[in-house]
Amino acid sequence: MPRLFFSIEIPVQIKQRLLQVRAPVAGARWQSAAQLHLTLLFLGPVSDDRVAEVCAEVRALAMPAFDLEVSGIGCFGQPASPRNLWAGVSPCDSLLALQAALKDVLGGLGFEFDQRAFRPHVTLARFKKQRGSVAALLDDHQSTNFGAFPVQEFVLYQSTQGGGGSVYTVLERFALEG
Template identity: 30%
Template sequence: MIRLFAAIPLPGEVRERLTDIAIDTPVGRAVDADLVHLTLSFFGEVTEPQGADLHAALLEVKGAPFDLALSGLGVFGRTRPRIAYAAVLPSEPLMRLQAKVAQAGRAAGLELETRRFVPHVSLVRLSGHRAEAAPIADFVVEENDAFEESVEVTGFCLYRSTLHRDGPHYDRLHGYPLGAFREV
């Protein structure tokens, strides 16, 4: 079994800026710059044949490149924060792409989470630090206007996630460009 998810990779300079913000948070564990991305759909544990079916379905996802707007910071779990994140504005092209990627997962026979898609980029994981996570809310309020960035999205990728003691490791398996010309 392999853990898979589809995500939009971010340019190196944007990942570095986000990591700099994360390192300044008063508690929690900052997400490593190499792991920073915008998840479109988490597919969970799948078999190798299901992964192949998923790849074939993702090859059929069509769309045009678009601009992605990141603006401000937030937290999931207001009273007991779990994750601090960079907010992503939910544009029509982004929401359409996410819906197509999720549909590709269902077409491959996978059962997906029913949670509503909230576009974000995780910056700090607070598990294990929840008792002392109250300062994160103050930090987010103080730094909310500190981050604004626009990124051109020209494709998305399928990643394998492997869990280790020091956190997850991600391997890019396939890329899916958006636009008129597609690599197979």
């Protein structure tokens, strides 16, 4: 069964700026340009026969286009031993409404989701066992503005595990209004 998630793609020029954050940090598995995105909602494994149903329900959503800004970096976990390093995304009302609408419509189809609050971000690096400190990176980039961009669509990705990390394939694009 394919592993699916909804996401917003990041423009190439912002990805290039995000990639410049890379630094030698013990245990960091840096994301490639192709892996940089903003996850809206993770569905997990979905049977092939349900993918069409998911897409049909999501196509019926009427949500407005909006602008996002990517700025600053932070981490999940302590800076001395992080789990993830991420770039911040301005949590505008339209972004939060889109994520909530997806969660609502897909919850109606029986999908269950993590109950933690949605914290929009772009994952830059993941850490496993050996974790080096990212404190210096946080200091250097806490107020870095990576850019703003219009969000006119979101995508349904299929995630496939590969030797260099996950590979994401767009299954469908969903236009926003306006």
